[in-house]
Amino acid sequence: MVTAMHMSDGLVNAPTSLLFGALAIVGLAFCLFRARADLDDRTAPMAGLVTAFVFAVQMINFPILPGASGHLLGGALVAILVGPYVGAVCIAIVLLVQALLFADGGLTALGTNVTNMALIGVFTGYGIALLLRGLARRGRGGLVATAFVAAFVNTVVASLGFVLEYAIGGSGGASLGAVFGLMVGLHALIGIGEGVITAATVGAVAAVRPDLVYLLRGNAPALVRKEVQR
């Protein structure tokens, strides 16, 4: 069976939900504005498919410890394949479909979930991928290693988003220190799975269509043979 995977309603108080709801709207509006430049006849269908793929893979909870599981968040995956602005919109659409149709992730928690996974996760993943771009462009092995590291870091940092929201307006029940320790510890384990899935996916796309990998845009002669004509 597939369990609920994202923050439910009521885990943080109403002002905190509103604050992160506003942050999510502003962040997504900016991403939508910037996304246009990255979308054309070739990349728009790819971005749609990447979104559907993330929805599918997020259904697959994998065991990390006895009695605990994890699933893909997808930040680095979308950032590397379609870029951070389109990618953030991809993840937000997945979260919206899950909340509205699948009762997964609370409606009032959409702001916090979008902030953590679509904004923090995607841009952290993209930042790490940019730092390692030299390695990523050296060859398939470098790209796969970059994808793994970026995905691992995006998972852990996205989990810190929840810790921040809990610190601001969490609904009691557990000490901040305990929440921090557990979130980071569990998401370090989940991050390994996220890294493996991201590396495998990015590696597979790059093997067939390196021209569709956003991170490889520009000159990466080792990987992209079809150079853009100027």
Next chain:
Amino acid sequence: MRKGFLLGFLAVALLVAGGLSYFASSSPDGLDTVALHGCTENGEQLTGTCIAQHAGEHHTAGSPLADYSLFGGDGTVGLAGILGVLVTLVVAGGLFWLLRKRTPAREE
């Protein structure tokens, strides 16, 4: 070639959501594990103190696809997943197609 890749990508997503989903772990995920920390489950009731006690009933719990099933039916996770992939593809693909460059904007 181009269409082949995209169709292959879609096929993988459908296989994952429609087939692999039957093998997904049903244990709580990382966030749920943290939210349940401090509580023990006695049937439907949570005893102890934990974050999850504050969780509200979901607003769309009555959705036909709620909890990744079709009308709550056993063994329908694959169907629900396939529908989810198709809905996501239509919503995302449609939005990105409208947003793409070289389209004189008529998004209203």
